[in-house]
Amino acid sequence: MRRAWLVVAALALAGCPTSNDIDPMELQQRYDPYDPSAFFPDGRSLRPPPPGTIPRSAIVDDPAYTTGMANGGAVLTIPIQVTEELLDQGRSAFDISCSPCHGILGDGDSVVASKMSLRTPPSLLTPRIRNLTDGMIFRAINEGYGLMPSYAAELSVRERWAVVAYVRALQLSQDAPLDWAPPEVRERLQREAK
Numbered sequence: 001m002r003r004a005w006l007v008v009a010a011l012a013l014a015g016c017p018t019s020n021d022i023d024p025m026e027l028q029q030r031y032d033p034y035d036p037s038a039f040f041p042d043g044r045s046l047r048p049p050p051p052g053t054i055p056r057s058a059i060v061d062d063p064a065y066t067t068g069m070a071n072g073g074a075v076l077t078i079p080i081q082v083t084e085e086l087l088d089q090g091r092s093a094f095d096i097s098c099s100p101c102h103g104i105l106g107d108g109d110s111v112v113a114s115k116m117s118l119r120t121p122p123s124l125l126t127p128r129i130r131n132l133t134d135g136m137i138f139r140a141i142n143e144g145y146g147l148m149p150s151y152a153a154e155l156s157v158r159e160r161w162a163v164v165a166y167v168r169a170l171q172l173s174q175d176a177p178l179d180w181a182p183p184e185v186r187e188r189l190q191r192e193a194k
Contacts, residue, residue, distance in 0.1 A: 074135030082165045090166030093159045106170040137164045
């Protein structure tokens with residue numbers, strides 16, 4: 001029985017092509033961008049993009065919105081209206097993408113942060129971070145900063161601005177005066193403090 005399996009395996013291997021039988025992509029005929037080409041009537045191998053296409057790197061919207069930059073510097077404030085819906089979206093995106101390192105409160109206290117011996121993520125509640133413009137925070141999310149990678153692939157432009165809005169809400173929540181709370185919330189907090 002074992003001999004039969006060896007014969008079957010040998011026959012199967014005999015039918016497999018060797019690496020010399022396969023033409024790797026590096027060896028296939030190709031043109032470099034500026035090589036002449038007999039295939040196209042104009043003799044060029046480099047083709048123009050199809051009409052109506054937009055390069056991936058093109059800024060197609062307001063630069064202040066898509067990059068966080070305007071007039072050569074970072075924008076000062078969020079260029080879209082901050083609504084409860086935007087804050088909810090920001091909280092969701094923050095909880096998923098940011099809180100593993102920056103902590104659920106943005107204070108830099110998380111399990112992941114405690115394991116980062118090279119450099120821990122900063123607290124987003126410090127005066128240094130509070131003094132950053134909204135555009136600077138957006139750019140850190142958009143492009144990455146230090147050991148933090150870019151989150152442009154994970155978060156849409158709107159979600160990135162939503163995170164900025166939520167970070168600002170977190171910062172406000174940590175030292176907001178009690179007078180800012182609605183009366184019913186203020187009464188509940190005063191009862192709980194007793």
